[in-house]
Amino acid sequence: MKTWTIFKRELSSYFTQPTAYAVIIIFGLLSTVLAFAFGHFWQRDDASLGAFWQFLPLLLMILVPAVSMKQWSDENSSNTIELLGTMPLKMNSAVMGKFLAAALVWLVTLSLTFPMVWAVNHLGEPDNWIIASGYIGTFLVCLTFIAITTFVSAFTRDEVVALIVSVAVCCLLSLVGFPEFINLARQADATEAADIMTKIGIYDHFFQATTGKINVTSLLYFCGLITVCLVGTNLVLKSKRS
Amino acid sequence: MIEVTDLTKTFGPKVAVDNLSFSVKKGEVLGFLGPNGAGKSTTMRMVTGFLPVTSGKIKICDIPMNWRPNAAKKKIGYLPESAPLYNDMTVQGFLKFCASLRGLGGPKRRHAVDEAIETCFLENVARQSIGTLSKGYRHRTCLAQALLHDPEVLVLDEPTDGLDPNQKLEVRKLIKNLGKDKAILFSTHILEEVTASCSRAVIVDQGKIVADGTPAELEAQGGGSLYDLFHKVTTFETPADKSEEPAA
Incomplete structure (x- = not known):
């Protein structure tokens, strides 16, 4: 019930300010531009969203922290954390409420990219299950980046610091698994390091999802990261008060 | 007590x-x-x-x-030192939010919010965004949230x-x-x-x-x-x- 109250407040804060609208428009524009200009959507001659998925982690690693950077840093700087901390409310309800509100913003943002799905269905006969799997993978990446930003923002009262550190962490998680970096590691005969980079990086788990292969390992990877970050947020908020 | x-x-x-x-x-x-x-x-x-x-x-x-x-x-009803508030909310919206966190719902919540607004003389700014309020009104808004649940x-x-x-x-x-x-x-x-x-x-x-x-x-x-x-x-x-x- 308290989670629901926090969720509603956060959601209305996203939509009464330009934040949600800005992210929907910017994400929609950039993801389409990247898919057509750099992903070579037309040249691929393929009824799939491969070109669309290709650059999404790069876009999300900046836009997701930009949306969520205020989550706790704002509460810390405006001292409303003191108000929340003296309400009959468990802090994990507040953490969850804020996380779910940001998740819904991204669910709406992703669902508004439906013209891409319509376009490939109009042009050919894509496997819509694979497309659905890609969307699930993208949403899991969004949730993971939201959780990371939530965790980072709990440490600071400065939202710019929260943004920079969150982007850095998300960037690291995205780039460490990028094929170019994995290949560099393999060329340097660091096969074990390359394997570890593949496992800890987001790219491979995301790429598997975009090809219709969401496996248990990937699910555990995403859910594990999200859980660790949210539990960590709760602990940071508690320890800051002691 | x-x-x-x-x-x-x-x-x-x-x-x-x-x-x-x-x-x-x-x-x-x-x-x-x-x-x-x-x-x-x-x-x-x-x-x-x-x-x-x-x-x-x-x-x-x-x-x-x-x-x-x-x-x-x-x-407990608590008014913190700096009267912290959410600037993006209206006075009424903020009080409704606090009342919900206090476990009040439906007509009870409406009544509690109206009463707190009246007690703290906030009628004129009830629908105004908190970010635009003067310091005095901000303080009274925060005081109002402390009184909501008649602690x-x-x-x-x-x-x-x-x-x-x-x-x-x-x-x-x-x-x-x-x-x-x-x-x-x-x-x-x-x-x-x-x-x-x-x-x-x-x-x-x-x-x-x-x-x-x-x-x-x-x-x-x-x-x-x-x-x-x-x-x-x-x-x-x-x-x-x-x-x-x-x-x-």
């Missing part, structure tokens, strides 16, 4: 609150006096359950804060800070009225407020209680002047190191 026993709070090597004990009964308004940095806000943050205690016990309406924080917090215990940290003389007078009257059937703990460093609103007062200095009594008793101790007593029992230079407290 409020029972504080041997309360101590340390931040690293600094002792912010040192073995403090006091109680506030129903119908009593206890003024918490002291210079800046004396430990007033830290004590209030512990009493309201925001800060964990280093040692000591706090009971709110016989409910131990350590063991049943949520049950104890339900009994048995009110903890008010410098409730008249930043208000104009008329507003100060209104808030003092309000505290006096509310104090008839509630236990109120309020901090101030404005000595006139003690005689204006309190049935009892304690003076805190460097985390310790250095004087305790009714306003008349305290004035008598100071040779007829509360100022003289305050001057006598408090240290002139309190450490300006509130930074040692964790950021709230």
Whole structure:
């Protein structure tokens, strides 16, 4: 019930300010531009969203922290954390409420990219299950980046610091698994390091999802990261008060 | 209603609150006096359950804060020192949000919000965005959220800070009225407020209680002047190191 109250407040804060609208428009524009200009959507001659998925982690690693950077840093700087901390409310309800509100913003943002799905269905006969799997993978990446930003923002009262550190962490998680970096590691005969980079990086788990292969390992990877970050947020908020 | 026993709070090597004990009964308004940095806000943050205690016990309406924080917090209305608010919300929206967190819903919530708006004279700004409010209105909005659930215990940290003389007078009257059937703990460093609103007062200095009594008793101790007593029992230079407290 308290989670629901926090969720509603956060959601209305996203939509009464330009934040949600800005992210929907910017994400929609950039993801389409990247898919057509750099992903070579037309040249691929393929009824799939491969070109669309290709650059999404790069876009999300900046836009997701930009949306969520205020989550706790704002509460810390405006001292409303003191108000929340003296309400009959468990802090994990507040953490969850804020996380779910940001998740819904991204669910709406992703669902508004439906013209891409319509376009490939109009042009050919894509496997819509694979497309659905890609969307699930993208949403899991969004949730993971939201959780990371939530965790980072709990440490600071400065939202710019929260943004920079969150982007850095998300960037690291995205780039460490990028094929170019994995290949560099393999060329340097660091096969074990390359394997570890593949496992800890987001790219491979995301790429598997975009090809219709969401496996248990990937699910555990995403859910594990999200859980660790949210539990960590709760602990940071508690320890800051002691 | 409020029972504080041997309360101590340390931040690293600094002792912010040192073995403090006091109680506030129903119908009593206890003024918490002291210079800046004396430990007033830290004590209030512990009493309201925001800060964990280093040692000591706090009971709110016989409910131990350590063991049943949520049950104890339900009994308290709290106005924090800086009157923190969500600037993107309207006054009414903010009060509805706080009422929901307090477990009020439906017609009860509507009634509680309307009453708090009326009590704190917020009718003119009820639909206004908090970010556009003057300091006085912001303070009253935060005070309104403390009254929403008709709490048995009110903890008010410098409730008249930043208000104009008329507003100060209104808030003092309000505290006096509310104090008839509630236990109120309020901090101030404005000595006139003690005689204006309190049935009892304690003076805190460097985390310790250095004087305790009714306003008349305290004035008598100071040779007829509360100022003289305050001057006598408090240290002139309190450490300006509130930074040692964790950021709230």
